Amino acid sequence: MSNFLTGVDVSQYQGKIDWLRVAEAKIDFAYIRSNVGLNVDTLLAPNCKKATVPFGLYVYIKPEEDVVDQMRIMLDNHKRYKATLIPQIDIEHDGGKKPRELKTILRTCIKMAIKELGKPPSIYTYPSFWNTHVNIARHIEHCPLWVARYVYYSAEEFKSNPVPRDVSLWAEYAFQPNKKPAQVKGWKTWDVWQFAANHNNAGRKFGMESAHLDLNIMRKESSSRFVQ
Secondary structure: OOOEEHHHOOOHOOOEOOHHHHHHOOEEEEEEEEOOEEOOOOOOOHHHHHHOOEEEEEEEEOOOOOOHHHHHHHHHHHHOOOEEEOOOEEEEOOOOOOOHHHHHHHHHHHHHHHHHHOOOOOEEEEEEHHHHHHHHOOOOOOOOOOOOOOOOOHHHHHHHHHOOOOHHHHHHHHHOOOOOOOOOOOOOOOOEEEEEOOOOOOOHOOOOOOOOEEEEEHHHHHHHEEOO
């Protein structure tokens, strides 16, 4: 039995989603984009209403915009659509802010989520961005870490080694030599690994209108941290 759960994260860029195919593929969970900054994802409502697997929402934080308003939008949508997984804070853009400002912004986001929902959100980031632009090294491990590090980068590489249709093979596919996630300061290890994204041509295999799809594996021992 695999030690990992499989998940997708989606937005308006996936286009129309056949959620029955997502369930039939035995994908375990999904994260649906709530908003980019102050702009609500155009397919948020249909995705939430039609989702056939446990799902959470995420907000792509734009530090140059009012972060309290961004979080308010996401938290309101979390309740409106009855998400069953904790929200995710996507931090991968500095918006011209300095590291100390980004730390303050992120701590505000975390505090709002805990106050509203009683549990910390997960944090999505790239090791290179976090370690240089945010660099919170203490008192962050209570938030599950969702790390982005892609196994293959070019369309040619994905074409020669396509993502398996059998999701039970995703973990084996992800753990390629020299492509494991780098250490993210503040955490001992990751909880979810986004191992494939652009150019992977996996979208239509799993019910998406788009050819491309973000693919993730979650450690089973971390799964209880994500239940709302």
